[in-house]
Amino acid sequence: MxxxxxxxxxxxxxxxxxxxxxxxxxxxxxxxxxxxxxxxxxxxxxxxxxxxxxxxxxxxxxxxxxxxxxxxxxxxxxxxxxxxxxxxxxxxxxxxxxxxxxxxxxxxxxxxxxxxxxxxxxxxxxxxxxxxxxxxxxxxxxxxxxxxxxxxxxxxxxxxxxxxxxxGNAVHAATEYDPRGQCVVIFGVGPIGLFSIIVASAFGAERIIAVDTAAFRLDLASRVGAHTTLLTAPAPGGDAPGRARERERIVGLIRDAAAPFEADLVFEMSGHTDAIDTALRAARRGGKVLLFGLPKVQAVTLERYAEDVIFGGVTLKGIVGxxxxxxxxxxxxxxxxxxxxxxxxxxxxxxxxxxxxxxxxxxxxxxxxxxxxxxxxxx
Ligand SMILES: [Zn+2]
Ligand SMILES: [Zn+2]
The missing domain is CATH 3.90.180.10 (Medium-chain alcohol dehydrogenases, catalytic domain)
Known part of the structure; x- marks a missing residue:
């Protein structure tokens, strides 16, 4: 064979x-x-x-x-x-x-x-x-x-x-917490992100927002059920202030698109280190962040650990298999x-x-x- x-x-x-x-x-x-x-x-x-x-x-x-x-x-x-x-x-x-x-x-x-x-x-x-x-x-x-x-x-x-x-990865991620009536934000709409949109939508998510650096994938995201798609700059311009500005911009757009909801469930499926920070910033206080994307690097540094995770009372959940x-x-x-x-x-x-x-x-x-x-x- x-x-x-x-x-x-x-x-x-x-x-x-x-x-x-x-x-x-x-x-x-x-x-x-x-x-x-x-x-x-x-x-x-x-x-x-x-x-x-x-x-x-x-x-x-x-x-x-x-x-x-x-x-x-x-x-x-x-x-x-x-x-x-x-x-x-x-x-x-x-x-x-x-x-x-x-x-x-x-x-x-x-x-x-x-x-x-x-x-x-x-x-x-x-x-x-x-x-x-x-x-x-x-x-x-x-x-x-x-x-x-x-x-x-x-x-x-x-x-x-x-x-x-x-x-099944998407089914696992999108049903870990009941998406019914929730606002779901997905960072990274490769195949699993796209599948997650399908699952969240099938199980009654109220609002689905997709974020990616690839217009092609965002187009697919709206075809399979995302209500809003947000194009973010790919690996924005090296310097820390530029990247922080891009994060703020995306978080602002998510806030506007989510209203009157807030980001209840945030799926990080890109594995990009900037996206991990943005996902944490975007999650509402008391929200849940599901982590699935594998970064290309071993160590990941969180920019605002105390504010975004501890004071935000956010739940972090790794999803595997x-x-x-x-x-x-x-x-x-x-x-x-x-x-x-x-x-x-x-x-x-x-x-x-x-x-x-x-x-x-x-x-x-x-x-x-x-x-x-x-x-x-x-x-
Ligand atoms: Zn696989
Ligand atoms: Zn075993």
């Missing part, structure tokens, strides 16, 4: 390789991949920068052996391994050949303190598909049965199924709604064959895109 592999710990270093179809081990399911999507994590693996690189350096063999990347995908079950729990009678959702399935990309240990507390999304023993074991940018992938999510093919088309995992399986169950509810599926499809701006993955990465990094999907050629 063909697969996209990372072959060395440096920028680029991807190859379109001919490899063996993986074996379906005990407790595993073999999936014939139909489509996959590019994640910010894949872009970091490709560009070899930021916190993802540091995580890989400390938890893997650092691509000494080539690794098939990719963790957002869907496909058909072709083989169910021995000892698969969830395949037999009595299972809530039996796994059978032919089903269209998506995958939870985090393989959790089930034994650590967090897992025993039911917080699987922060498992300390987790392994990530496409990072710690071979991923889904391939024609076939074998994954633990616990990662399988079975879709109803009558309701969920392939292009929606292949983005359910990243959509999806709640297993609560987020998936909510996701299923959402994707069964035709209006939600239409909006998810609007976020998918590019569908590119697997073999042209370089083009797909460039498209994504260039930010003139929403979600970029890789399609296995159907023969």
């Amino acid at each position: 063909k697969a996209i592999r990372k072959t060395a710990p440096r920028p680029g270093a991807l190859e379109w390789a001919e490899v063996h179809v993986p074996e379906c081990g005990p407790g595993e399911v073999l999936v014939r991949v139909r489509a996959a999507s590019l994640c910010g994590t894949d872009a970091h693996i490709y560009s070899w920068d930021g916190s993802v690189r540091d995580m890989i350096l400390t938890t893997t063999d650092n691509f000494r052996r080539p690794r098939i990347i990719g963790h957002e995908f869907c496909g058909e079950v072709v083989e169910v391994g021995r000892e698969v729990r969830g395949a037999g009678p009595g299972a809530a959702e039996p796994i059978r050949p032919g089903q269209l399935v998506s995958a939870e990309s985090h393989i959790v240990c089930g034994a650590c303190y967090q897992c025993r507390r039911g917080q699987f999304q922060v498992c300390t023993g987790e392994r990530i598909i496409g990072v710690h074991r071979d991923g889904g940018f391939a024609e076939y992938i074998a994954i633990p049965a616990a990662c399988i999510w079975v879709n109803d093919p009558a309701l969920v088309p392939v292009e929606v199924a292949c983005v359910e995992e990243p959509f 999806r709640k297993i399986y609560d987020t998936w169950i909510r996701t299923r509810e959402l994707v069964s709604r035709p209006d939600v599926r239409t909006r998810i499809r609007a976020v998918i701006t590019d569908t590119i064959p697997f073999a042209r993955y370089e083009e797909a990465f460039q498209k994504m990094i260039g930010r003139e895109s929403g979600k970029v999907v890789l399609r296995v050629s159907q023969d």
Whole structure:
């Protein structure tokens, strides 16, 4: 089979390789991949920068052996391994050949303190598909049965199924606090920010304001449900006073757009250090700030920590992964709604064959895109 592999710990270093179809081990399911999507994590693996690189350096063999990347995908079950729990009678959702399935990309240990507390999304023993074991940018992938999510093919088309995992990030973020009747401000409307608009809107947010440096993405944001879009200057002019002025300007515009509400829920999904400060400034007193965007640097300094966080009585909440399986169950509810599926499809701006993955990465990094999907050629 063909697969996209990372072959060395440096920028680029991807190859379109001919490899063996993986074996379906005990407790595993073999999936014939139909489509996959590019994640910010894949872009970091490709560009070899930021916190993802540091995580890989400390938890893997650092691509000494080539690794098939990719963790957002869907496909058909072709083989169910021995000892698969969830395949037999009595299972809530039996796994059978032919089903269209998506995958939870985090393989959790089930034994650590967090897992025993039911917080699987922060498992300390987790392994990530496409990072710690071979991923889904391939024609076939074998994954633990616990990662399988079975879709109803009558309701969920392939292009929606292949983005359910990243959509789940947005479901997790936008349902952590009930968005009903709230004013939601989203910094950074890449795919997850755009998905968050869809989820917040579906769950009854009263006002949604999107902030980004890319006009292309803001345009998508209004198409999927943002009421107001605000274009901010990209990495404004180096000097601290200039950046502070830009922050004040954006905070003022948010205040005007929110009235008579104030920014109840603020999602920081850009990972830009200026945006983190602006998000904290924008949140109302007593508001909540959800932090999802990964900065390219290790250390982040908050300009007005005491005023914005302590005196503001603001709640900060880090969002990682999806709640297993609560987020998936909510996701299923959402994707069964035709209006939600239409909006998810609007976020998918590019569908590119697997073999042209370089083009797909460039498209994504260039930010003139929403979600970029890789399609296995159907023969
Ligand atoms: Zn991802
Ligand atoms: Zn665990």
